[in-house]
Amino acid sequence: MKKLYLMVSILPLFGCNNTDDTVSQQTKKQSYTEIYEQVPSTSIRKTENPDIVLKEVNNQPAKKDSMMLEVVLIKQNPELRYGCEVTSLAMVLNHAGVNIDKMELYRSIQKDPDPIKRAANGDILNWGNPADGFVGDMTGRQAGYAVFDKPMEALVNQKLPGRAINLTNQPFERVLEHVSAGYPVVVWTTGDYRLPDRWESWNHGQQVIKTPLDLHAVVLVGYDANYVYLNDPLSGKKQVRVGKNQFIESWKALQSRAISYK
Structure with a gap:
């Protein structure tokens, strides 16, 4: 969680300190061609029941009703007080089979000087x-x-060349589809997984940077009908259950950022 203390004599604390897509059953009078033409998708997949077609988006199977991935938990503290992003990415890359730790990612991530x-x-x-x-x-x-x-996308491509997936600004349903396919996702939220309430702005060259100070990054490892499940590098808790709608609101407030791999 990013916190700010406006005391000049003390270092400020900004760092991280929260349906299956199916087509309804067609009548047996319709041909397969007629059924396929009614599916608004670039690709389709038949089930054992010839009267049902499951939609596949971007060659991705229909999203499961629930999913829970087993992703190793890594804590950001004490070494990386503000390192929730790279620590979350370390969890994701380890799930991909990359033997890497948060400190290597800390050294490798691009810095703004x-x-x-x-x-x-x-x-x-x-x-x-x-x-x-x-x-x-x-x-x-x-x-x-x-x-x-x-x-973060560039860092994934360093460790998994050509395999980074940037789901930023995609619908949250697309992020869940990626988890359903077996891939954990780094997502940006706040420390309590609610709407941000501490905004700050500063100049950067000719730009004005306006951003909440209570932002945080965690790993989305699962979901069901009502909840999402997160590995949180700050709290050190695994598969934290958070209301789905509440989480989506905070995620959207942080500009719907999400990074993973394929």
Whole structure:
């Protein structure tokens, strides 16, 4: 969870400190061609029942009603006070069979080198852009903040060449389909998996960066009809159950960011 304390004499704390898609049964009078023409999809799959067709999107099987992936839990602390993103990615890459730890990812992730500059009252005037690289010091020895999806995508492609999947700005149903297919996903939310309530803005060159300070990144490892399940690198808890609608609201507020592999 990213926290901010506006005390000039103390280092600020910004870091991470939350239906099967089927076509209804057709009448037996219809031909297979007629049935296929009614499926709004680029590909289709027949079931054992010739009167039912399951839609496949992008060659991906229809989403299961529920899924739970067994993904190793890795904690970000004490080494990476603000390292929820790379720690979450370490869990995902280990699930992919890559023997890697969070510290290697910490060293490898793109950084935005712009230093923090403050006003006399402690307000942030200038800092980096998390869309370009990690902003600040991930270890917590100095102020640290976050990194967004593009540098994470690049890091996945370093470790799994050509296999990164950026699901940012996709519908959440598409993210769940990816989990259903067996892939955990790094998703951005807040520390309590609710809507962000602490916003900050600063200048970065000619840009104004406006972003919540209570953002967090976790691993989506499962779901069912009413809940999602998360491995949280900050709390150190595995398969944390969170209301699906509540989580989706927080995820959308963080610009619907999601990174995985294929």
